[in-house]
Amino acid sequence: MIEIKVMLFANIRDLTGKEELVLQVEDEITVSDALRIIKRSLPVLEKLPIDSFVVAVNMEYVSRNHLLKDGDIIAIIPPVGGGR
Amino acid sequence: MIEIKVMLFANIRDLTGKEELVLQVEDEITVSDALRIIKRSLPVLEKLPIDSFVVAVNMEYVSRNHLLKDGDIIAIIPPVGGGR
Amino acid sequence: MIEITESPISIERVIESVRDSGCGAILVFIGTVRDMSDDKKVLYLQYEAYREMAEKLLSKLSEDAKQRFGVKHISIAHRTGKVYPGEVSVAIAVSSPHRKEAYEASRYLIESLKKETPIWKKEFREEGGEWISTG
């Protein structure tokens, strides 16, 4: 059993009313897997294009097939960059 | 008889020990004429490449054949622009 | 100095932190909240940051800019929470022996900050709030 902490921000936080989740899974999973689990547990997220959002693991941007280990912190990063 | 005030700065001021001169001439003269008179009255100026310095009359940069009138203020402007 | 903070930003402190008598140029970028957005009156912005990651990325970005442009010191301060029109949301100071490098590094820093740093802003107008991005 491994535990992964999920951090939510901005419009994701507004929509779900949550700042954090904890995923408990049997074995190491990829970022894609984690996103699928998160979307299943928070159906309201279908209102956002989560699949286009970048993801950071332990504060580093990673790709969708990055493997998550016990104790990892995954953050879903909505688009940034307002203002010229 | 017309009177022209001459303003001196920086290395010209250091060399001559003067901040101002007054030229009194019979008639309107050009900037070139004025420079010639100034150099004659302050021979120490031959140490500086005055002929390559720009000149302002009444706070506007002018060419060497600009005509000076009574009451004009002529400033000899050594090179500026130190620092990158 | 890299700082993501709930408190008002002191421009003086940001500038002081990059002063160096070996540097002839300091360039300071100050981003302030505008009172209008798309012709609508802005009440305030709400900034939210993934603080630890933002600080880490901005530190990395600073090191990167120092190497790349040869500037000497860099300080970045970014507000979080409610920021009202006219208030400072971000300040970036760069000091450098010569000015050309300071301009290049400063521009690079603000563009990179806006693009890459996990800091979000929600704009509150009279008719409600909206998360803003150019992404």
Add this chain to the structure above:
Amino acid sequence: MIEITESPISIERVIESVRDSGCGAILVFIGTVRDMSDDKKVLYLQYEAYREMAEKLLSKLSEDAKQRFGVKHISIAHRTGKVYPGEVSVAIAVSSPHRKEAYEASRYLIESLKKETPIWKKEFREEGGEWISTG
């Protein structure tokens, strides 16, 4: 605000003078006196200006930059007299709705100021003084 002054420059005042809640970007260039020049220790610089003409040219330059780059406010302050290493010799603040224009205008202003404004500097090192120009 255009100011050629014997007194120390207040960066805060220069910045305050361009603040405008319609402008999201303020860019501040600060020129300071370096402690070394060509590997020689600098004691101080002596700035001398043709004050009236310098103020007139800088006002014109500011109007010119506002037109050309569409920036909103410009303030320029330049010291005269003795200025010691680490002290501010010149400060230029530009405010603008957006940052790109502020960077362009700021760079244009400092380059033009250095090239065209009748302000001279004499550098005093341990072995004496020398008028400096790139002209």
